[in-house]
Amino acid sequence: MKKVLILLGVAALFVATSSCGTTASKPKSEADSVAYALGIDVGKWLKGMDSTVNVNMFAQAIKDVIGNKAKLTDEDAMAFLNEYFMVRKPAKTLAESEAFLTKIEKDNKNVKKTESGLLYEIIAEGGEKPTNAMDTVEVNYLGTLPNGEKFDSSYDRNEPATFPLNGVIPGWTEGLQLVGKGGKIKLWIPSELAYGAQQRSQQIGPNQALVFEIELLNVTKAADTTTVK
Numbered sequence: 001m002k003k004v005l006i007l008l009g010v011a012a013l014f015v016a017t018s019s020c021g022t023t024a025s026k027p028k029s030e031a032d033s034v035a036y037a038l039g040i041d042v043g044k045w046l047k048g049m050d051s052t053v054n055v056n057m058f059a060q061a062i063k064d065v066i067g068n069k070a071k072l073t074d075e076d077a078m079a080f081l082n083e084y085f086m087v088r089k090p091a092k093t094l095a096e097s098e099a100f101l102t103k104i105e106k107d108n109k110n111v112k113k114t115e116s117g118l119l120y121e122i123i124a125e126g127g128e129k130p131t132n133a134m135d136t137v138e139v140n141y142l143g144t145l146p147n148g149e150k151f152d153s154s155y156d157r158n159e160p161a162t163f164p165l166n167g168v169i170p171g172w173t174e175g176l177q178l179v180g181k182g183g184k185i186k187l188w189i190p191s192e193l194a195y196g197a198q199q200r201s202q203q204i205g206p207n208q209a210l211v212f213e214i215e216l217l218n219v220t221k222a223a224d225t226t227t228v229k
Helices: 002-017 030-049 055-066 074-107 170-178
Strands: 119-124 136-144 150-153 161-164 184-189 210-220
Touching: 030 055, 074 119, 074 184, 119 170, 170 184, 170 210
Parallel strands: none
Antiparallel strands: 119 184, 136 150, 136 161, 136 210, 184 210
């Protein structure tokens, strides 16, 4: 929550030191350029925290603070933000994640479900499978949120990822033992098999279900440290 207050203070400074009230499409002064550039940074952070934020109300709060007309005290604002991000938003995300997974299971006849609740679809079977959580795998993958927003991709980095199966989230550890080398699998991972109640990043908040498409390129068996051919 400290970052919230810092950003609010910085944003207030932008409004105070730039040309307030202008609607120009491009900044016309150095002060405007600084305000706009830093506003982009604040906007990206806000979008990551909660893409449904009311931007007009956010701007109004800044103006109210500058004009000494704030409708909430600092203590009340902090208490509300703590309750929202620690209680309300995680509960909402959990309900949305569960509804999303239920719909995926219902609407896709090729999707299977494990005892743990992991949903998966084998896109290509592949060859020999990793059979031990100590096995090391090399993969290419795309990770998205239920709304389709991408949060990670080895394809974007042009570099496959290599790791032991026991070094990743439980949904990956389980899911990658269901597909063989050279195969491809899609995973719909409930939050308890992902990061649980942890705030992993700006995009991945508490109780967030995740979706991955994964190509299993290589498998190194833990028992003999040889690569599956």
